[in-house]
Amino acid sequence: QVQLVESGGGLVQAGGSLRLSCAASGRTFSSNVMGWFRQVPGKERECVAAISRSGSYTYYADSVKGRFTISRDNPKNTVYLQMNSLKFEDTAVYYCAARAKVAVTTETYEYDYWGQGTQVTVSS
Secondary structure, three states, X not given: OOOEEEEOOEEEEOOOOEEEEEEEOOOOHHHOEEEEEEEOOXXXXXXXXXXXXXXXXXXXXXXXXXXXXXXXXXXXXXXXXXXOXXXXXXXXXXXXXXXXXXXXXXXXXXXOXXXXXXXXXXXX
C-alpha cells in the first residue's frame, strides 16, 4: 500500500512558476513508476508527466513540454513537478499517482495509487 500526499499548489499569475511535491509513504517508492495528472471540471483526467522508477526516462504531454519538469528523489520518497511559464489553461487539480509496474504509461487506469489532489490556479 502506498499513500501519496501532494503539496505546493496555489494561485499564480500567468508566466509564473510553481513546484508541486508528492510525498509517498512506504518502502516501495523506488519500485513505482510515478505520474502527474491534472483534471478540470467536465474533462477527463490527463497525464501531464511521468517518470520511470530510476528517473532515467520521462514523459511529457505536448501541452507542457519545455515548461514542466518531473523529477524524483527516491531516498526521500518524493516526486516533483516543476512548472514554469504557467498559462491560464494549466489551471486544474493536479494529482500524483503511483504504478507498481515497470513500464511508464499515461493511462489513468494503469495507476494503482492516487493522492488527494492539489489545486493550481493561474490568473491571466
